[in-house]
Amino acid sequence: MRLKSRLRPAQAACVVLLFACSFSGVWMQCSAQTKEISGISPGNASADANGSEVEISEMPLNSPPFPASDWSYGGSPAIGAPDGDSCPLLKQLGVQEGRSHIYGWFAMGVDATTSGKSTYPVSYSIYANRLELNQAVLNFERIPDTVQSNKFDWGYHVMALYGTDYRFTTSEGYFSQQLYQKNRQYGFDPMLAYVDLYLPMKKGMNIRIGRFMSMPGIESQPSANNYSMTHSLAYTAAPSTETGAVASMKLTKQWIVQLGITAGHDVAPWTEDARASALACLDYSTYSHRDNMYLCASGINDGRYGHDNVQHYDATWYHRFNTKWHIASEAWYMYQLDVPNVAGNVANPVPTKIGANGAYCANGQLTCTAPAYALVSYINRQISPKLFAGFRFDILNDKRGQRTGIPGKYTENTIYITQYLSSTLMLRPELRFDHSWDGRGYDNGTARNQFFFGVDLIYKF
Known part of the structure; x- marks a missing residue:
C-alpha cells in the first residue's frame, strides 16, 4: 500500500524536532513518566558464584529495555520505592533540580495496512497508511517520599497531551467538544491532574485525589x-481515566489494598453523566516476586446506560520465568444495562448519548444489557540491555457492539520489537493481523481481515 508522502505542518515539525533532538548530543535520561504505573528503577537480579540466579531481587524485570522494572498497579506511586529519577532537562535550562520534575516526550508513528480508511479497532494508530504525531506530552510531577514510615509527604502530577491519541483519552467535560462536537484529528487533553497525600500507616498509605488513569x-x-x-483490543475497549479519590495501603511487602470513589469512567464530576462509583483493587506479589496478581472492580454503580458507564471487573497476572523471559496476561468482563437499541429493528428507538455507543439488541427491544469479554496475553524476551521482542494474542467478544460499534468476536496477533537507540530514543516496529469472526468489523465495516505493519519513534526529554 502506497503511503501518503505529503506532511502536515505538525508532522513536519515533529520530524525536524526528533532529528534535531536525537543528534544534538544531549542525551537526557528521564524515566519518571513510568512511575505513574509501577515505579521504574534499574533491575537488580543477582547471581551466585556459579552464575545461577538468586531470588533476592526486589525488581523482577530490567528497565530498560522493558517499560517497567516492577509489576504494575495503578492509582498510586510505587509505595516503598525511592524516587531515583533525574531530569537533566532542568540542568540544561540552568535550573537546579529538586523534588519536582519536568519531563515529556514526542511520539510519532507510521503504518501500512490493508485497510484504506481506518484501522479501528486498532489503537491508537487508527489512521490508515499515514504518518501522524501521536503524542506530544509535557509533565510536571513531584513524587512523595514513600520509603520512610514516620512523616507525612505529598506529591502531584499534571500531564498535558496533544496529538491524535487524544481521542482515546478524552473524558466528557475535559475539553471534550474537540472530539464529540468537532471530531478533530488533533486535539489537547489535560489527561492527568491529581495530588498524592502519603501517610506513614502500615507499610505506607497513599491517597490520590483528582483525575488519574484507570x-x-x-x-x-x-x-x-x-x-x-x-x-x-482489550485495552481499546476499556475505560481510560477516572476522576475521584483512591486510597492505596501497603499492608505487607506482598499485599496492597485499594478503595476509592469516582465520578465514573471517563466523565468529569460536573457533567450530567457523572454518578458516584465504587473502586476496589487487591494486589498480591509472591515473596520471590516471580508472580503478581492484580484484581480490580471499577466504576461500580447502578450500571445503567451513560457515558462509558460500564461495570468493569478485571484480573491481571504476571509471571517471570527468569530475567530474560516473562508473560503478562489480563482478562476482563464488563457490561452496561438499558443500552438503547441501534440495530434498526424497533420503531421509535431510544436516542443514544453523544460519545456513547448504543447496542445491537434483539428484534423489538428498545434497550438491552450489553456485555463484553476480553483476554490478552503478552510473552516477552529480553535480547540485550537495549532490545526486547514479544508476541501478543488478544480476543474481544463485544456481544452487542457497545464497545466497538460493530458486534461480534475479534482477535489479533502481534509480533513487536522495542529497540533503544539511545537513552532517550526508542524505535518500535510491529507486525499485526486482526480478524473479526462474526461480521465485517474493520475498515469502517467493509472487511473481516486486516494486516498492519507499523513503527513509531519516541523521543523522551
Missing part, C-alpha cells in the same frame, strides 16, 4: 509505558 490493566496511555506501538 487502574486495571497491563497497558497505559503514555506511549513509552507499553510493550508495543499499538494497543490490544
Whole structure:
C-alpha cells in the first residue's frame, strides 16, 4: 500500500524536532513518566558464584529495555520505592533540580495496512497508511517520599497531551467538544491532574485525589509505558481515566489494598453523566516476586446506560520465568444495562448519548444489557540491555457492539520489537493481523481481515 508522502505542518515539525533532538548530543535520561504505573528503577537480579540466579531481587524485570522494572498497579506511586529519577532537562535550562520534575516526550508513528480508511479497532494508530504525531506530552510531577514510615509527604502530577491519541483519552467535560462536537484529528487533553497525600500507616498509605488513569490493566496511555506501538483490543475497549479519590495501603511487602470513589469512567464530576462509583483493587506479589496478581472492580454503580458507564471487573497476572523471559496476561468482563437499541429493528428507538455507543439488541427491544469479554496475553524476551521482542494474542467478544460499534468476536496477533537507540530514543516496529469472526468489523465495516505493519519513534526529554 502506497503511503501518503505529503506532511502536515505538525508532522513536519515533529520530524525536524526528533532529528534535531536525537543528534544534538544531549542525551537526557528521564524515566519518571513510568512511575505513574509501577515505579521504574534499574533491575537488580543477582547471581551466585556459579552464575545461577538468586531470588533476592526486589525488581523482577530490567528497565530498560522493558517499560517497567516492577509489576504494575495503578492509582498510586510505587509505595516503598525511592524516587531515583533525574531530569537533566532542568540542568540544561540552568535550573537546579529538586523534588519536582519536568519531563515529556514526542511520539510519532507510521503504518501500512490493508485497510484504506481506518484501522479501528486498532489503537491508537487508527489512521490508515499515514504518518501522524501521536503524542506530544509535557509533565510536571513531584513524587512523595514513600520509603520512610514516620512523616507525612505529598506529591502531584499534571500531564498535558496533544496529538491524535487524544481521542482515546478524552473524558466528557475535559475539553471534550474537540472530539464529540468537532471530531478533530488533533486535539489537547489535560489527561492527568491529581495530588498524592502519603501517610506513614502500615507499610505506607497513599491517597490520590483528582483525575488519574484507570487502574486495571497491563497497558497505559503514555506511549513509552507499553510493550508495543499499538494497543490490544482489550485495552481499546476499556475505560481510560477516572476522576475521584483512591486510597492505596501497603499492608505487607506482598499485599496492597485499594478503595476509592469516582465520578465514573471517563466523565468529569460536573457533567450530567457523572454518578458516584465504587473502586476496589487487591494486589498480591509472591515473596520471590516471580508472580503478581492484580484484581480490580471499577466504576461500580447502578450500571445503567451513560457515558462509558460500564461495570468493569478485571484480573491481571504476571509471571517471570527468569530475567530474560516473562508473560503478562489480563482478562476482563464488563457490561452496561438499558443500552438503547441501534440495530434498526424497533420503531421509535431510544436516542443514544453523544460519545456513547448504543447496542445491537434483539428484534423489538428498545434497550438491552450489553456485555463484553476480553483476554490478552503478552510473552516477552529480553535480547540485550537495549532490545526486547514479544508476541501478543488478544480476543474481544463485544456481544452487542457497545464497545466497538460493530458486534461480534475479534482477535489479533502481534509480533513487536522495542529497540533503544539511545537513552532517550526508542524505535518500535510491529507486525499485526486482526480478524473479526462474526461480521465485517474493520475498515469502517467493509472487511473481516486486516494486516498492519507499523513503527513509531519516541523521543523522551
